[in-house]
Amino acid sequence: MATITSLGTGSGLELESLVTKLMTAESVSLTTLQKKQATYTTKISAMGTLRSSLASLQSAASALVPSALESNTDKYASYTATLANTTVGTATASTGAVAGKYSLEVSSLAQGQRLTSSAFASSTTSITSSGGTITLDLGTLSGTTYTADSNRSYSLSLAAGATLSDLRNAINNANAGVTATIINGSGGSQLVLNGSEGTNNVIKLSSSDITGFNFNPATSGTQDWTQSQAAADAAFTLNGIAATSHSNTVTSALDGVTLNLAGTNVGAATTLTITQDLTTNSSKLLQSFVTSYNSAYATMSTLGAYNATTKVAGDLQGNSTLRFAMNQMRQAVFTTKSDNATTPYQSLSDIGVSINTSGQLSIDTTKFNKAMNADPTNVTNLIVKVGSTYNSSIDTLIGTTGSVTVATNGLNKTVKDYDSRIEKLETQLASIEKRYRSQFSALDTLVSSLSKTGDYLTSFISSLSKSSS
Structure with missing residues (x-):
């Protein structure tokens, strides 16, 4: 409560302490409401923990189910x-x-085409005085017919005075799938081009303004480039x-x-x-499901537990929504049956999944692998059905209209109602405190005034006595 003024300074009475004690008594109902609201807030947090654990289990269950266009074999093989x-x-x-x-x-x-240019004095020798463009095409050679791929035609622009090195760089920078290197031999510097594998990557070079670099793979005889290796499939x-x-x-x-x-x-x-x-992926996914189940079940057990020694209860101890969720999860483990009544692998227990006294699942890998190798079709069908069953069951818990969702919404509404009640009560208490302070302030003033009057009378009588003597 906000302090309006400091009481008792005029009268010397402990009025401020008295107001505090009175307001403590008046606030009992407020404290009760706040404590009740806190219990609901704790339950909301616990419901969030429950939802999270179930969502993780649902994800693991969904991972057991193939997509719409995927077969069981495609999923697990x-x-x-x-x-x-x-x-x-x-x-x-x-x-x-x-x-x-x-x-x-x-x-x-398969091999890529290899072309070698004529020899030049060095890699810095100019190959064009005026500049121009060389077109590099990639295409297919069938017999003596070359068909260029219009989507793989590259224009290599060279400035006046461009060198052999400049042409090499232009080819490499084109990212055409052709690598260009310069080999400096005893006869001079030569540019070597290496194409990608296959007869669909045959190189053709042409230019109308730069001489010495034309090559037509469909033409036989001497050309500007020497083909030392033909493209092949x-x-x-x-x-x-x-x-x-x-x-x-x-x-x-x-x-x-x-x-x-x-x-x-x-x-x-x-x-x-x-x-x-089929065993590796299926075993891995089923183990992931078992791990998620155990984690979710342990979380639910903790939320609903009661320690008789410490007399401490879980945040959802006795909660009907939690009990319903735990029953749903337990029942689905072994009540989910194979669609094939003739297979010996009717439930998870038949393929190596067991449960202990604490409700925790485990997998006998040897038994599981044996079952999978003996009847892969029915075992994978069973695993998929378990995944589908849990996915649907958990959706009835944490889906839009699920019981956990509905319960959480109800708790949130209750907390909101408490907010309104607490706000209203705080307003009332503020008014009561204001009234107390007003009344005690008047009392403080009155007592102070009476004290001053008494002091005056005492002084006056004292002065009369002195005058008489």
């Missing part, structure tokens, strides 16, 4: 790919791959079926498989083995 002859290359596999063995024979590797057979690739990184021969070719093996085919693994 991981793949490995190996080549028996590693000098031929390496292989990797991902979603879309099909387990099996394939025969691979590589007859040639990789050629191979897979299970006897011929295929080519512009790159030695082959991604389109087998769905979900990437081949990284490094050598040839004509007449000595090697084996490509694709292996599917």
Whole structure:
């Protein structure tokens, strides 16, 4: 309460202390309201903790469920790919791959085109006195027909007096997929161009105003550039079926498989083995779910606990919403059954998930792997169903109309109502204190006045006595 004035200075009475004691008595109802409001505020915080733990569990449950366009196998399978002859290359596999063995024979590797310019005195020798433009095209050469790719045509602008080094820099700065280097040999400096792998990356150079740098891959005979290596595609057979690739990184021969070719093996085919693994990802995701479940259940247990020794209760001890949430989570663990009544793997307990006396789950990895290897289809279906069940169940708790949400909204409304009641009561108490201070101020003034009158009379009588004597 705000102090209006300091009472008792005139009368010498302890009026300020008296007002404080009176207001303490008057404020009992306010203190009671504030304590009640604090208990609801604590419950709101506890509901937030409950919601957070359930949301984490829901995320782990959702992770068990494939997306709309994803199959259970795509969700859980991981793949490995190996080549028996590693000098031929390496292989990797991902979603879309099909387990099996394939025969691979590589007859040639993809390579990039290499062009070498005429020799110049040095890299700083001027190659144009007036400047100009050289056009670098990339395209496909089929027989003697060159087809330029209009999306990969680069204009290299050179200033008057530009050098061989300037042309090298212009080519590299164009980021065309062509690298240019200068080799300083005994015959002078020569510019060497290296293109990307494949017959779709054939280089053509042309200029009408700078001489000495034209090259047409469709033309035979002597030109300004010497081609020391022609662009070529990789050629191979897979299970006897011929295929080519512009790159030695082959991604389109087998769905979900990437081949990284490094050598040839004509007449000595090697084996490509694709292996599917369903246990690693499924075990990891199920363990994540179990961990989240245990964390959520431990949190709920703490919120609803009561310690008989310390007589300390959890913030939601006896709360019906918490009890409902815990029952929902417990029941869904083992009551969620397989859609296939004939499989021996009907529930989580059949695939290695167990629960202890504290309500904590654990996974027997050996039992789980055995079940997955024995019946991958039904085991993955069961895991997906568990994920869907928990996702839906938790949504009924923390969704827009969920019980935790409704309970939290109710608590927030109660706290808001207490705010209004407390504000009203504080206004009343301020008015009461103001009245007390007004009354005691009048008393202070009166007593002070009477004291002064008494002092005057005492002094007057004393003076009369002195006059008489």
